[in-house]
Amino acid sequence: MKQTFLIFCTILFSIPSFSQTQLYGPTISYQSQSGNMAKIGGFYLHNSESNFTYKIDATANLAYFRGKFRAIPEIGFTFYPKPDYLISPTLEAEVSPYTFTPKIGFSILTMVDFSFGYGIETNTKTNLKPIRGFTFTFGLNIPINAF
Numbered sequence: 674m675k676q677t678f679l680i681f682c683t684i685l686f687s688i689p690s691f692s693q694t695q696l697y698g699p700t701i702s703y704q705s706q707s708g709n710m711a712k713i714g715g716f717y718l719h720n721s722e723s724n725f726t727y728k729i730d731a732t733a734n735l736a737y738f739r740g741k742f743r744a745i746p747e748i749g750f751t752f753y754p755k756p757d758y759l760i761s762p763t764l765e766a767e768v769s770p771y772t773f774t775p776k777i778g779f780s781i782l783t784m785v786d787f788s789f790g791y792g793i794e795t796n797t798k799t800n801l802k803p804i805r806g807f808t809f810t811f812g813l814n815i816p817i818n819a820f
Contacts, residue, residue: 702812
């Protein structure tokens with residue numbers, strides 16, 4: 674138990690100081706907005722030499738609306754003003770064919786994201802439930818080139 678705790682602490686406190694400028698890999702999230710959606714896709718995170726980091730992700734929102742399975746494409750942009758901290762604040766915007774969603778939140782080590790926002794409907798499809806209103810997202814970014 675003591676060794677497991679030491680390994681966990683070593684990883685936890687060494688990752689924020691990890692000086693890699695680019696991370697990429699799969700991302701998976703849960704989103705609640707006019708229903709429950711699973712989001713699966715990929716991300717690219719770039720840590721600039723100034724005091725900010727940004728992440729671009731492309732996902733498919735998978736949901737079961739009105740008796741049918743739906744896969745809705747989405748592109749997201751996340752801005753991390755202070756990425757060197759264990760917990761960083763985030764500003765985020767997501768765009769799908771039906772919704773524009775600005776969000777605020779926080780990230781733990783840029784790998785675990787929590788965000789809240791409000792979806793603004795931009796297009797309504799006749800056989801699709803409107804996707805708008807308050808949203809909450811919990812996501813995991815799994816960098817495949819971090820170690």
